[in-house]
Amino acid sequence: MQQAPRSIVIGGEAGQGLVTIGDMLVRTLIRSGYGVLVAQHYMSRVRGGHNTYNIRVGAGDVLAPTDDVHVLVALDQRTVTEQGPRLGDGLLILDERLDPGSLNALRVPFAALAGRPLYENIAALGVLAALLGLERAPVDRLVGEAFHKKGDDVITRNLEVLEAAWRWASDHRAASEPLSAPEGPTGRMMLQGNEAIALGALAAGVKFCAFYPMTPATSVAQNLILHAERMGVVVEQAEDEIAAMNMVLGASYAGARALVPTSGGGFALMTEGVSLAGVMEQPVVIVLAQRPGPATGLPTRTEQADLDLALYAGHGEFPRVIFAPATPEDCFHLTYAAFDLAERFQIPAFVLTDQYLADSYRPVAPFDLDALPPLAEPDFSTDKGPEGDRYKRYELTESGISPRRIPGFSKSLVLADCHEHTEQGYITEDAGLRIAMSDKRLRKGDGLRSMALPPRCFGDEAPDLLLACWGSSEGAVVEAAQRLRARGRKVGVLSFTQVWPLEPSQFLSRCGEASEVVCIEGNATGQFSRLLRLAGVTVGRTLLRYDGRPFTPEWIVAHLTAGDSGTSHMQTAKGASA
């Protein structure tokens, strides 16, 4: 029988190298064909504190992180104290100088194996990989790749430590059951949400990115910077988020596909620019990686509480689209789609993620670039067209979409304006034109709605319980549904990867067939459940998590069956705490 996915947690202080161990182990597992899912929990500090790198690994696909732990690698005493209770009868691996208490422990002489403290994380990797029954060669190869810039001496020294650790662990094989053979394909990427967004943007031909560093969005820009030269992308670190947003609008005006990544506080500064994009009808893709607020909140944790912010950001009324990827694959494809819709409808398009997904590594097959649909493009033509200011940048059309020329290519002059304007873009205060222009902009919303992505459906049709969710929680909700179905309950899942605009005809009947709809989301007020209710869905209850931690199947099952607890609460349709 296939093993259930195993949960391996590496814990320690920031700066102890736990991410190095985790990344190298995960890359080895993915290269070997295992299903893997990583959840990184870290504190807002460069040294010290208590961080964990949570790996869930299985022979096949892994959907979500879990609360239970089968193998705990403790790099410090605090990890034993804080994560020990999750361990149950699993195995604690720790340095012999640390105190395991009453836990089932394997005490490792890391100092002796490593020789120098610098190499202790390679020793830990070796012990862990050997105990999991992994092959040695892929780990050796990875060590060679990881240290190739540091020269042969460093590689040799690391390989010696790896050898010593492997030999030591071989004598302690009985301590842990090895992983069963992998069933997934090899040749997959090790990709986290932000990397997938960067690749999606590059596939779409992003040519300009401006950003101001902010966790957990920064690595979107960092990945673009990594490939900027080869892919011909200009990435500029702006003086602030206001500049970043206004820069991408200028880039978009000049005909470059443009992206701006940020998180809640930075995005709050960009909101006037969102409004400018609305009235100027300037395409722009905004990646908003959520973290818990208000203000600085829990700066390195996860939450889904900026849906309202993205939906209502910017004064005045204008259409927008908001995607909420559930997986790194979604991050790629929805970023690509965001560039298409941004250009097609000349609107701001959002990719709304969160810290959990941004930092979560999964195995992902290389994207089939030839299979991608063609993207909408502006009019770069150099042919005559209307010359000078006879060109109507804001021509009134049935669809609301005006042909968008790019300055400098034809003799048409392109006037983009922040005021209410004439069809040519000249400032106006004419009441009739105002109405015509506002109607034109809002008409684009009709076309946008007609292209809305339907929610994904999992589990039973006409269920007793229909779990509605959006964005990164999909995997945990689907696994929770599987667990409930295994107990004999009829459960379905409706997962929204587009949260605005919604097209009710895509999901109203499915919701109507369910005895009860429960909306599960990572915020304290049920932001998406309100949108569902507006769409006509009868949402029975909301299950809300806002403690800064990602959803797990256990958490969902426990709270669905037991109700209110700790940092979450369950609300009835009337909004009272259950």
Added chain:
Amino acid sequence: MTTTIESLGTFETSWCPGCGNHDIMKALRQAIVGLGLEAHKVAHVSGIGQAAKAPHYIRLNGFNGLHGRSLPPAQAIRLCNSELTVIAQSGDGCNYGEGGNHFLAAIRRNVDMTLLVHDNQIYGLTKGQASPTTGEGQVTKSQPGGVTSAPFNPVAVAVAMRCGFVARSFSGNVEHLQAMIEAAVRHRGFSLVDIFSPCVSFNKVNTFGWYRQRCREIDASHDPTDWNAAMRIADTFGDVLPIGVIYRNERPPLDERVSHIAKGPLGRQAVRHDVLRDIMASYM
């Protein structure tokens, strides 16, 4: 098609009769013709304020953005299409108040573009509040006891930061202003022209006469590459207001330092899926 004063158009404006903005636009028109620029190859960017309405009063490509934010889009436009001549126009409030951080960053970034600041030392569009360049002690509608903050000296800051090109001019001397705009546009890098421009409605101190009496062309012997000499001129503000090119240097602009910008407008460059396949392999 050759650009002419006529082809740039004449428009009814919302500016008061006698406002310096009219003369600045006249000088800009003459400079564009003088430089031989084609209208469709110029991107004219502004923020908000009376000066910032300029893109509506001249036939060029225009981007009329948000208050204080003329510089971020202007720089990005140039970075994305270095075939365009980029000229930003806005007032002292827009550039030195709301957009102060962008002003400092643009000097450091040194993108090849020109910033024309209509400096009337007052807020006009909002009817007469102090601006960053209003003199200390000056009584305004919202500072009835006199302005309590010290004035911002944009040219001194720009020279101190070794801005690529720093000039000052006066709307009342159109010929001089045209020459300054032309020199600023020709300069490869970020160019600032701070232009004294009387607000006839709300600034009763810094009037046309006040400026005309004080503005003096900088002596021909001044070497604008001499930073110390430039600092002394930039710091002169009182009975004499020096106008002319105060400072310049030859620091290469950002758009010449990024290799792929020179390959043509970014939006027209190929999307290299072949390269992206290699890149994907690097994540394995």
